[in-house]
Amino acid sequence: xxxxxxxxxxxxxxxxxxxxxxxxxxxxxxxxxxxxxxxxxxxxxxxxxxxxxxxxxxxxxxxxxxxxxxxxxxxxxxxxxxxxxxxxxxxxxxxxxxxxx
Amino acid sequence: xxxxxxxxxxxxxxxxxxxxxxxxxxxxxxxxxxxxxxxxxxxxxxxxxxxxxxxxxxxxxxxxxxxxxxxxxxxxxxxxxxxxxxxxxxxxxxxxxxxxxxxxxxxxxxxxxxxxxxxxxxxxxxxxxxxxxxxxxxxxxxxxxxxxxxxxxxxxxxxxxxxxxxxxxxxxxxxxxxxxxxxxxxxxxxxxxxxxxxxxxxxxxxxxxxxxxxxxxxxxxxxxxxxxxxxxxxxxxxxxxxxxxxxxxxxxxxxxxxxxxxxxxxxxxxxxxxxxxxxxxxxxxxxxxxxxxxxxxxxxxxxxxxxxxxxxxxxxxxxxxxxxxxxxxxxxxxxxxxxxxxxxxxxxxxxxxxxxxxxxxxxxxxxxxxxxxxxxxxxxxxxxxxxxxxxxxxxxxxxxxxxxxxxxxxxxxxxxxxxxxxxxxxxxxxxxxxxxxxxxxxxxxxxxxxxxxxxxxxxxxxxxxxxxxxxxxxxxx
Ligand SMILES: Cc1cc2nc3c(=O)[nH]c(=O)nc-3n(C[C@H](O)[C@H](O)[C@H](O)COP(=O)(O)OP(=O)(O)OC[C@H]3O[C@@H](n4cnc5c(N)ncnc54)[C@H](O)[C@@H]3O)c2cc1C
Ligand code: FES
Numbered sequence: 301x302x303x304x305x306x307x308x309x310x311x312x313x314x315x316x317x318x319x320x321x322x323x324x325x326x327x328x329x330x331x332x333x334x335x336x337x338x339x340x341x342x343x344x345x346x347x348x349x350x351x352x353x354x355x356x357x358x359x360x361x362x363x364x365x366x367x368x369x370x371x372x373x374x375x376x377x378x379x380x381x382x383x384x385x386x387x388x389x390x391x392x393x394x395x396x397x398x399x400x401x
Numbered sequence: 402x403x404x405x406x407x408x409x410x411x412x413x414x415x416x417x418x419x420x421x422x423x424x425x426x427x428x429x430x431x432x433x434x435x436x437x438x439x440x441x442x443x444x445x446x447x448x449x450x451x452x453x454x455x456x457x458x459x460x461x462x463x464x465x466x467x468x469x470x471x472x473x474x475x476x477x478x479x480x481x482x483x484x485x486x487x488x489x490x491x492x493x494x495x496x497x498x499x500x501x502x503x504x505x506x507x508x509x510x511x512x513x514x515x516x517x518x519x520x521x522x523x524x525x526x527x528x529x530x531x532x533x534x535x536x537x538x539x540x541x542x543x544x545x546x547x548x549x550x551x552x553x554x555x556x557x558x559x560x561x562x563x564x565x566x567x568x569x570x571x572x573x574x575x576x577x578x579x580x581x582x583x584x585x586x587x588x589x590x591x592x593x594x595x596x597x598x599x600x601x602x603x604x605x606x607x608x609x610x611x612x613x614x615x616x617x618x619x620x621x622x623x624x625x626x627x628x629x630x631x632x633x634x635x636x637x638x639x640x641x642x643x644x645x646x647x648x649x650x651x652x653x654x655x656x657x658x659x660x661x662x663x664x665x666x667x668x669x670x671x672x673x674x675x676x677x678x679x680x681x682x683x684x685x686x687x688x689x690x691x692x693x694x695x696x697x698x699x700x701x702x703x704x705x706x707x708x709x710x711x712x713x714x715x716x717x718x719x720x721x722x723x724x725x726x727x728x729x730x731x732x733x734x735x736x737x738x739x740x741x742x743x744x745x746x747x748x749x750x751x752x753x754x755x756x757x758x759x760x761x762x763x764x765x766x767x768x769x770x771x772x773x774x775x776x777x778x779x780x781x782x783x784x785x786x787x788x789x790x791x792x793x794x795x796x797x798x799x800x801x802x803x804x805x806x807x808x809x810x811x812x813x814x815x816x817x818x819x820x821x822x823x824x825x826x827x828x829x830x831x832x833x834x835x836x837x838x839x840x841x842x843x844x845x846x847x848x849x850x851x852x853x854x855x856x857x858x859x860x861x862x863x864x865x866x867x868x869x870x871x872x873x874x875x876x877x878x
Binding site: 304324327339345356372376 | 435437442451452482534536541542545546551552555578638667781784814815849852
């Protein structure tokens with residue numbers, strides 16, 4: 301889906317869904333996830349459909365992942381760090397399920 | 402707690418220039434930005450991005466490094482990777498600015514004045530299938546290019562309207578990145594409506610630059626104009642794009658679809674701070690009401706750059722300077738030893754705004770794309786369709802807040818950033834009222850979902866918490 305045009309200065313290792321990946325040091329996490337083949341990062345609230353990064357600038361919230369145990373972090377606003385552990389696939393609770401009519 | 406003279410939100414051209422001028426004027430200043438370094442949207446990555454220090458993305462982009470260096474030299478304290486979630490004016494006229502500095506941390510900064518320079522976001526282009534992974538905005542792809550040097554692979558389609566779409570095509574073209582097709586969805590009457598503004602355009606910097614841009618993009622790409630409908634096809638991933646032009650409908654394979662519909666001010670923060678906003682019919686967007694220095698009707702709250710109305714990077718920088726002079730005048734009674742510099746910035750602002758009206762008209766989205774067909778999802782968070790919204794209006798929901806209550810559109814974590822304008826457009830179409838009369842959904846603080854830990858750390862620091870608004874946000878766990 302995406303490819304690297306400019307070679308990075310160095311690499312770090314992150315764990316995505318339990319598997320280790322070598323990614324460019326300092327890279328935006330959402331970019332690293334796309335390059336690692338993770339196009340869908342979370343599931344939508346009502347229909348449970350896969351979502352990937354959409355706006356790239358922190359306004360759409362489709363890129364939410366769990367980072368080192370902290371849930372619902374915007375992957376497009378975070379840079380990778382060596383040893384970072386990322387979990388994808390969270391389904392946001394639909395408001396319909398949590399807020400009474 | 403120490404109180405600063407000024408907090409600036411946003412490190413784009415507006416915020417950076419404001420910081421430099423305010424520091425030069427002797428004010429104590431803190432600048433906060435969600436990003437990792439100075440630059441904002443246009444100059445994203447100009448310090449450490451993949452093209453830092455090169456001219457490969459054009460001379461406009463290269464200017465960012467100079468401004469970032471001036472900012473670093475100003476000595477202004479900067480908080481990067483931090484999001485301002487609330488601006489509150491206290492009884493004594495000063496401000497409390499709540500800043501989320503980590504997933505479990507937040508602080509309150511106090512200041513006598515605030516300049517919000519939060520920039521623009523892309524106007525949503527809701528089409529069938531736009532929630533599929535593989536569909537992104539053109540701005541998102543451009544950010545990946547600037548920050549990380551990463552580009553689409555496999556068949557890529559660009560679709561929509563606006564200068565940024567062509568800028569991205571030209572930047573890809575210059576780097577040898579192939580774009581399969583650019584689907585231009587601008588309306589057929591746009592040229593006619595743009596024509597009265599052509600004089601301003603011809604004396605603007607866009608005339609030369611814009612035409613050069615178009616030439617480059619044209620040479621490298623297959624461009625299809627007058628496209629009336631676009632949809633994204635795929636099961637769990639984008640696999641193709643269908644478009645319609647007149648009686649012809651075609652489906653082309655695509656791994657990446659990049660949508661763009663122009664940019665509009667980010668208003669959540671300033672709206673929630675109580676500043677008055679107004680509908681701009683020419684730009685099809687809500688904008689804050691400001692005086693010549695950018696001050697709003699909340700005394701001491703200034704807005705500079707694209708968050709006040711789209712003017713582009715040069716206008717943003719000029720407005721940043723003018724807002725800094727406005728704050729200096731407010732706090733010190735004078736904007737400096739002589740007002741020559743201020744007059745220069747004011748002149749620069751006027752020059753940089755030339756040609757804008759022409760571009761607004763030329764690249765205006767079609768009405769049918771602002772109000773998509775019933776089956777299209779409008780609210781991405783809660784998966785509410787255009788049909789759901791129309792039904793709510795027909796059942797008597799007259800305004801966006803009622804539509805929100807009926808349909809849940811706007812209740813998700815993005816807080817209506819993705820659906821607000823479309824919801825208003827659909828209500829306008831259904832009721833015949835103008836968007837100005839309809840108004841936007843109420844926007845409340847905190848302007849991004851906060852965690853329980855953030856609230857706890859805020860109240861520890863301050864014995865206060867940001868106003869909680871369960872209807873507007875779903876706190877992240
Ligand atoms: C995705 C995108 C790409 C663009 N690319 C170009 C381009 O290549 N060329 C061009 O001429 N124009 C581009 N534009 C148009 C752009 O708006 C202007 O050119 C210019 O960047 C505006 O400058 P600014 O200082 O007003 O705001 P911006 O440059 O947008 O800067 C605003 C800053 O505020 C920060 N921010 C926003 N909200 C908060 C908050 N609550 N807390 C903390 N920080 C916050 C953001 O992280 C951002 O860094 C782009 C616009 C967008 C949306
Ligand atoms: S991609 Fe939209 S918030 Fe991250």
